[in-house]
Amino acid sequence: MRWDPAQYSRYADERGRPFIELLARIDCAAPRRVVDLGCGPGNLTALLAQRWPSAVVEGLDSSPEMISQAACVDGVAFRVEDAADWSVPVDADVVISNATLQWVPGHQELLRQWAASLPADGWLAFQVPGNFGAPSHTLMRSLADSARWAPLLGDALRHHDAVSTPVDYAELLLPAGLTAEVWETTYLHVLAGPDPVLDWVRGTGLRPVLAALADRPAPDDGDARPAADVFEAEYAAELRAAYPPTEHGTLFPFRRIFAVAHKPPS
Template sequence: MTAPLWDPQQYLRHADHRTRPFHDLLARVPDPPAAPAPRVADLGCGAGNVTVLLADRWPGARITGYDNSPQMLERARTHAGPLLDFTEADAATWTPAEPYDLIVSNALLQWVPGHAARFPVWLDALTPGGTLALQVPGNFDQPTHVLMRELADSPRWRDRLGGVLRHTDAVLTPAAYLDALTVPGVTADVWETTYLHLLPGEDPVLDWVKGTGLRPVLTALADDPEAREEFLTAYRDLLRTAYPAGPHGTVLPFRRVFAVAHKETRNRTRTDRRPATPEEKG
């Protein structure tokens, strides 16, 4: 699958709704062991609008936002400062070059096939008492994605869009995240929330997915404006039926999965139950 081209302006059109899950994730993240000056990584920082929330909470933190989209990084760098920088990296291969007190990933890992295989690397990079916190959308079985996939796989579009879109296995179940993150020396807290976003305007669900889930289609059809508009019109009509407008706007149910993995301050690997020696106690 070709990496999608991102449009920061389109993505930020629903910034208030998109940022709310990050606030909820951050509320469950304890202060890093090196607070008030921890080392923090924001993996998949996007436009940088949530990275600045990390700086707001820990003003003395040295924070690096990582992303593999040049368009998003250009926008993110408008937030850069003495302790806040942004650099290119691919989460599929990113290996921390130094210890981190906190690694955060917000709405990124659904784009990284097999991302759970990276957890041991990132957990190993945490300082004792450090935290890995992530949030991913859990809505790949909802009409926004199901209708998109069905349309892309229809005879009209199959040759051009076959294999472009993600399926329900793009993210794990909450139980699978809990299992993957609950390893010796680490405790994990996993939960899910379904938000009911009340969106204003005409065809707001289409406008929402144009900033995220629809990017692979928009990228694949970028060189053919007529085909792009044909697909968007057909998809828009399907969304209007699936998400009818109400008297106060259009309701978009959106499920999110959260995980916070906390590394023990002293990571013992002993499996016996004898009392720790003075040397083991440190």
């Protein structure tokens, strides 16, 4: 699936807040190596290099488009790599992953492995969205599952179990001998412009739909528009009803789940 760094970065401030809050809870003075798994366009990885200038800082992402955008960030070694193939280097004292693991099937088992092989005194911190039951996602899934769209979209969208509960994350980190601080926050974003929720998900959750519909004709005979435009128009109308614009902007609640785990020093 292709990512679009420019579209993703349109809400860089809102998307960056959870990363900054994760980082604030990591109490590590002088890590040897710091790894950002699913680093995206690298603007947030840059904060790791600023905080720990003497560490080796690495950013990994499976998207060549994202890594190409990240290449302009100084002080970080970026490379294309799938998080599913990654294992913890012996000196990785800080591992952080923001808004990525929901894209990695079976990430819970990966977290178990990473927690087990983290070095003594190492930190493992991640954040995943917890909004798969919100209208932004349920409306997208119900439209994709409708009789008109299902033949074109198949199982392009993963289902609501892409992430676990906060309790489940604690229960996989604590038995590995780590301390774990797990919490959730619902941000209330106030978005400007027409159809801002559509614009937001265009950079993330809607990408599998856009990829599956690319270069396909509309499902209705006689409609000359590309299928992706027709889907977006129908979805936008439903989003407008679920998130009506107010005179101050569109209120967009967004729940996120955080975990910061620490392995005791030996």
